Amino acid sequence: MAYSEKVIDHYNNPRNMGSFKKDEEGVGTGIVGAPECGDVMKLQIKVEEDTIVDAKFKTFGCGSAIASSSLATEWLKGKTVDEAGQIKNTEIVQELNLPPVKIHCSVLAEDAIKAALNDYKKKADTEGETEEAATPA
Amino acid sequence: MSEHTHQPDSGRSRDLPMARSMCWHCQSEMTGEYFCGRCVKVQPLSKELDYFTCLNLPRKLNLDEQALEETFYALSRSFHPDYYATKDEGEKAISLGNTALLNTAYRTLKDPVQRAEYLIRLEAGSAKDIRTSPPADLFDEILELQEDLEEFRSLSAGESDARRQELLEKLQAERQALEARKAQMESRLREQFGRWDALPADGDVTVQAQKDAVLTGMQEILSNRTYVKNIVNDLVAATSPTGDDGRNIWH
Numbered sequence: 001m002a003y004s005e006k007v008i009d010h011y012n013n014p015r016n017m018g019s020f021k022k023d024e025e026g027v028g029t030g031i032v033g034a035p036e037c038g039d040v041m042k043l044q045i046k047v048e049e050d051t052i053v054d055a056k057f058k059t060f061g062c063g064s065a066i067a068s069s070s071l072a073t074e075w076l077k078g079k080t081v082d083e084a085g086q087i088k089n090t091e092i093v094q095e096l097n098l099p100p101v102k103i104h105c106s107v108l109a110e111d112a113i114k115a116a117l118n119d120y121k122k123k124a125d126t127e128g129e130t131e132e133a134a135t136p137a
Numbered sequence: 138m139s140e141h142t143h144q145p146d147s148g149r150s151r152d153l154p155m156a157r158s159m160c161w162h163c164q165s166e167m168t169g170e171y172f173c174g175r176c177v178k179v180q181p182l183s184k185e186l187d188y189f190t191c192l193n194l195p196r197k198l199n200l201d202e203q204a205l206e207e208t209f210y211a212l213s214r215s216f217h218p219d220y221y222a223t224k225d226e227g228e229k230a231i232s233l234g235n236t237a238l239l240n241t242a243y244r245t246l247k248d249p250v251q252r253a254e255y256l257i258r259l260e261a262g263s264a265k266d267i268r269t270s271p272p273a274d275l276f277d278e279i280l281e282l283q284e285d286l287e288e289f290r291s292l293s294a295g296e297s298d299a300r301r302q303e304l305l306e307k308l309q310a311e312r313q314a315l316e317a318r319k320a321q322m323e324s325r326l327r328e329q330f331g332r333w334d335a336l337p338a339d340g341d342v343t344v345q346a347q348k349d350a351v352l353t354g355m356q357e358i359l360s361n362r363t364y365v366k367n368i369v370n371d372l373v374a375a376t377s378p379t380g381d382d383g384r385n386i387w388h
Contacts, residue, residue: 036363
């Protein structure tokens with residue numbers, strides 16, 4: 001099976017590989033796995049005033065999974081939280097020219113984005129509550 | 138060689154789903170055998186034929202391995218392309234197609250893990266219908282180990298030998314622990330095999346619910362096993378003295 005140039009490029013030069021501290025303010029973490037192939041993907045976003053200012057990933061899996069998450073972090077930067085939620089796996093498939101057997105890698109990336117956004121929202125909600133509780137009206 | 142010699146035990150009548158209900162050659166009605174009863178031409182196996190039926194086995198997980206081998210060899214002989222070298226193109230194609238399906242069926246059922254995965258797909262329609270919760274603790278553990286592995290790979294022999302040795306020992310210990318866990322998962326899978334086999338093939342809602350519970354339980358073990366298997370492979374590759382870092386992007 002041949003990978004597209006874009007997949008090879010992301011695999012050899014992954015963008016935004018790394019991680020943030022999970023408990024850092026404004027950071028949302030998504031960790032997901034693909035039970036069929038055993039790949040594990042961690043994707044994190046850093047949000048300031050509803051905009052994703054930075055994103056990082058660590059993926060342990062095949063080239064397509066690495067490329068999908070690398071591409072996802074590129075796309076996430078500069079998007080609002082709502083816009084980020086609109087990213088679809090089919091867009092990743094198209095951009096990377098993924099073959100049918102590798103579509104689940106793009107699904108994994110979409111799941112990771114959703115998980116990171118959910119984690120961020122959950123954290124923002126509880127932080128908001130404690131702030132409100134801390135500052136009496 | 139006479140055309141009858143490589144026929145399987147035709148005394149037993151089996152209800153096999155064939156690709157057609159009529160013989161492709163003489164148009165006579167088929168009775169669910171691999172060969173036409175009238176003109177003795179080989180018949181194409183239906184693509185919908187499930188592997189258990191193909192190998193004449195009940196849909197059980199602790200299967201009769203001897204029966205599996207015997208049926209496989211008998212059918213292999215009957216469909217073997219060598220016997221069809223002098224036949225027309227249609228028969229050659231059927232012989233090849235049947236042989237390919239038979240080989241896949243045999244390989245899948247012979248391996249316990251593949252057998253379980255296949256049964257889940259068969260029973261659930263598609264494995265994707267069974268959703269198991271992601272093992273968050275296992276993911277954390279794997280990510281942590283992968284970080285250690287990355288550090289270990291980045292340290293070349295000769296420099297920082299103390300840290301390298303420390304990591305090597307830690308990773309080797311983790312590898313042993315994980316291999317033990319994988320073995321444990323496999324024995325838990327075997328327990329589910331027994332549970333599945335004890336349930337009746339058909340039944341009311343209660344039986345169906347019990348079946349679903351076993352299938353979900355197996356799916357969960359199989360998924361977790363895949364994650365553990367991958368990290369074990371990475372650990373083995375990185376800590377073995379061959380020097381190959383074992384990362385494979387082509388899987």
